[in-house]
Amino acid sequence: MAELAAVSHDDVMAALATVNDPELHASIVRLGMVKEVVLDAPSVRLKIELTTPACPLKDKIQTDIEAALLPLGLTSVVIEWGAEVRASNPKEGQKAIEGVRNIIAVASNKGGVGKSTVASNLAVALAKAGARVGLVDADITGPNMPTMFGLEQGLQRESTDGLRPVERYGVKLVSIGFLLPKGTPVVWRGPMIGSAVRQLLHDVPWGELDYLIVDLPPGTSDASMSMAQDAPISGAVIVSTPQQVSVEDAMKAVAMFEKLDVPVFGMIENMSYFIAPDTGARYDIFGHGGAAAAAEDLGIDFLGEIPLELAVREGADNGEPIVYGHPESASALAIERIAGNVAARLSVLQRMGN
Numbered sequence: 001m002a003e004l005a006a007v008s009h010d011d012v013m014a015a016l017a018t019v020n021d022p023e024l025h026a027s028i029v030r031l032g033m034v035k036e037v038v039l040d041a042p043s044v045r046l047k048i049e050l051t052t053p054a055c056p057l058k059d060k061i062q063t064d065i066e067a068a069l070l071p072l073g074l075t076s077v078v079i080e081w082g083a084e085v086r087a088s089n090p091k092e093g094q095k096a097i098e099g100v101r102n103i104i105a106v107a108s109n110k111g112g113v114g115k116s117t118v119a120s121n122l123a124v125a126l127a128k129a130g131a132r133v134g135l136v137d138a139d140i141t142g143p144n145m146p147t148m149f150g151l152e153q154g155l156q157r158e159s160t161d162g163l164r165p166v167e168r169y170g171v172k173l174v175s176i177g178f179l180l181p182k183g184t185p186v187v188w189r190g191p192m193i194g195s196a197v198r199q200l201l202h203d204v205p206w207g208e209l210d211y212l213i214v215d216l217p218p219g220t221s222d223a224s225m226s227m228a229q230d231a232p233i234s235g236a237v238i239v240s241t242p243q244q245v246s247v248e249d250a251m252k253a254v255a256m257f258e259k260l261d262v263p264v265f266g267m268i269e270n271m272s273y274f275i276a277p278d279t280g281a282r283y284d285i286f287g288h289g290g291a292a293a294a295a296e297d298l299g300i301d302f303l304g305e306i307p308l309e310l311a312v313r314e315g316a317d318n319g320e321p322i323v324y325g326h327p328e329s330a331s332a333l334a335i336e337r338i339a340g341n342v343a344a345r346l347s348v349l350q351r352m353g354n
């Protein structure tokens, strides 16, 4: 086995240098992802640090590493995965939120397309993958997040030190609904909404977060505008249902973010199709593929489709997001894939910006 004994640390690094991160298109060595190599031929133990714990291409990286090391006679490759999520840099005039590395906005121009459902499940999916996640309910006039997380409306109305995040399903949630008893109508004027959103972002003790997801109200509202201008949003995810009227509104949302110089990670098609649970027959209730086609037209990424599923609506009403309550369901799997895509888009964007 003289040949094996001759494998050196340098040989391993040279072989690993040929392995590219499939998203970032650069060598994992050059990207600084190889944190440790413990060589004991024919075994080797590696510590690889990803740019997100929700990396969708971990398996691909593993296969490529094994293939690169095999010619050296290294037949047992054990990888310990880690992740270090980088922070997006604020642009001029924007104020970073202390401890928050990245802000992801979930938006559309239409109500009822599933923004809040997507935002809540995206947050839970990223937390499940191991990220530190916060969620802001920025729908000031109709905060739904307490219900979607099974929390009592108004639970902090007696609080003397303002809003504090409540942790549930691994996510730190803040909602204006924490201050208002159920059913209280909120009539805010534009400038007040702007300042309320600013407070929701900046005056809350978030601690250290990899991702802060912001659930926006529909439309090019004061909330979205003031937030986009004030806080360093890393990127926006646009939710649409398949039908034309929804797609048109989603396209307006894309245009709005582009005008505000906020990158758009891509578009999601929600309620994309329905599989009848009793017969297995498929119905495209709102049509199908409209969002993907629009994404292509706009030259942005299509991040995935989520079926219309009874359990999604039940989970939202019962305060248990489907990714947590029914992780094996088609919708939950779709949202977890989308979460990986969003996290990967963010890593790519940061790499381009650095």
Ligand SMILES: Nc1ncnc2c1ncn2[C@@H]1O[C@H](COP(=O)(O)OP(=O)(O)O)[C@@H](O)[C@H]1O
Pocket (backbone or CB within 6 Å): 110, 111, 112, 113, 114, 115, 116, 117, 118, 144, 270, 271, 306, 307, 308, 309, 310, 312, 313, 314, 316, 317, 331
């Ligand atoms: N994929 C889905 N399958 C079933 N029901 C859904 C799905 N997405 C959203 N819903 C339901 O549709 C309604 C509107 O969703 P919501 O997330 O509140 O939309 P928005 O925040 O865009 O107004 C809610 O009752 C929600 O439970």
Ligand SMILES: [Mg+2]
Pocket (backbone or CB within 6 Å): 115, 116, 117, 139, 144, 215, 216, 217
């Ligand atoms: Mg909503």
